[in-house]
Amino acid sequence: MLEAKNICFRYRNRSPVIDGIDLAIRPGEIVGMTGRSGVGKSTFARILAGHYRPASGQVLVDGAAHPQGFNPVQYLHQSPVFAVNPRWTVGKIIAEAWQPDAPLREAFGVSNTWFDRYPHEISGGELQRVALLRAFAPRTRYLIADEISAQLDPLTQAQIWSVLLEQAESRQLGVLVISHDMPLLERIAHRIITI
Ligand SMILES: Nc1ncnc2c1ncn2[C@@H]1O[C@H](COP(=O)(O)OP(=O)(O)OP(=O)(O)O)[C@@H](O)[C@H]1O
Structure with missing residues (x-):
């Protein structure tokens, strides 16, 4: 289970953005999250994915803190260009x-003709499809999909969700879909x- 317990967070000296949120996501469960723009x-x-440390409260990944090395909680950014190294192919x-x-690779619509290109050389x-394929590594247990399809055309959106849900089901991944x-x-x- 991916568990967030009584999470509080603030950016530097600003007032709290997150003030006491609890959430638990079971393996194989798809949880939707919505809320007005800027609510946090x-x-x-990013706290769930272990990128930010909460001011108080804790996140447990299958009962323990985020492990060192490969992160079993993979965060998918709404703008994947910010999530990849621009100097890597x-x-x-x-x-x-x-x-x-x-x-x-084919299910995610990732062509191997892109493999020797840099991120700015594909659309x-x-x-986004490359980021998704990368996130489906065997050690991934939970996926956080943060507005991943908002910038895609309807056909690509449908294709991506269909593969993502099918893979999540067969691997029993817990997924948080923010939209x-x-x-x-x-x-x-x-x-x-x-x-
Ligand atoms: N790095 C940062 N430094 C300071 N404040 C930040 C930072 N990132 C976000 N904020 C502020 O924290 C609040 C929550 O932002 P966040 O991006 O988590 O909201 P959101 O609910 O995901 O919004 P949206 O639906 O528009 O994507 C906002 O008021 C935002 O301006």
């Missing part, structure tokens, strides 16, 4: 996490929380 969804997501970005086989939607798109959340999430 991405901040909370697409091939290196994926290979640093794992070596997906050809059927999975935003293509880079303002309520019809999307109602379609894919087992439950929806508003913060």
